Amino acid sequence: MAPASEVEVYQLRVFLRQISPMIWRRLLVRSDSTIADLHYTLQIAMGWDDFHLHQFTIRGKYYGVAYECGPLFSDDAEDVRLSDFQFRRYERFLYEYDFGDLWQHEIRVEETLPLDPKKTYPVCIGGKRAAPPEDCGGPWAFMALSDHFNIIYIADRLQEIMEMEAEDRDYSYEEVHEFMYWLQAHKFDRRTVNKHLRWYATGDKRWREWA
Numbered sequence: 001m002a003p004a005s006e007v008e009v010y011q012l013r014v015f016l017r018q019i020s021p022m023i024w025r026r027l028l029v030r031s032d033s034t035i036a037d038l039h040y041t042l043q044i045a046m047g048w049d050d051f052h053l054h055q056f057t058i059r060g061k062y063y064g065v066a067y068e069c070g071p072l073f074s075d076d077a078e079d080v081r082l083s084d085f086q087f088r089r090y091e092r093f094l095y096e097y098d099f100g101d102l103w104q105h106e107i108r109v110e111e112t113l114p115l116d117p118k119k120t121y122p123v124c125i126g127g128k129r130a131a132p133p134e135d136c137g138g139p140w141a142f143m144a145l146s147d148h149f150n151i152i153y154i155a156d157r158l159q160e161i162m163e164m165e166a167e168d169r170d171y172s173y174e175e176v177h178e179f180m181y182w183l184q185a186h187k188f189d190r191r192t193v194n195k196h197l198r199w200y201a202t203g204d205k206r207w208r209e210w211a
Helices: 035-046 139-148 151-166 175-182 190-201 205-209
Strands: 008-016 024-030 054-058 061-063 092-097 103-114 123-128
Touching: 024 035, 035 054, 035 092, 035 190, 103 151, 123 190, 151 175, 190 205
Parallel strands: none
Antiparallel strands: 008 024, 008 103, 024 123, 054 061, 054 092, 092 103
């Protein structure tokens, strides 16, 4: 990392395109963070599992962490630092995750702040709603699922499951687990996100236990 005297902090607002109500995060990241750091920061902050390929598009050029059978990038993501771009206030760029579902994260540089040496970065300072489930089909499929799994449907289906259980019939625990997501989709667990971001920042491998 660069000397603290040379480091600034970018305040980034990230949101998923084509989804309403909006799913968003507000992050503080060091200017000497790399593209790879930002990729893992976004995975943790959004709650993705890093199962799929990704890429950033910044000023018309692609960046990202290279994987086998994935896109090739002309620059090593571990070498390109955010400070290299000298981002302007309100500048925007794109982060795409899962080229099948195509989750497009629009990232806006809200402002540049002085580094607080007492803080650990990256840190999430705001956000709303849980990220969509992996492999659910993309924004339009997610919106359709959100309409389908409304509270009335879930309540009726749980009643059916209770009756099935009373009659010793089989039912799907996976279905009940799915209901748990939709019942809590409006929540965002910032405390847990920041715990994992601290683990990432300090090199604690536990950050990969949940993303």
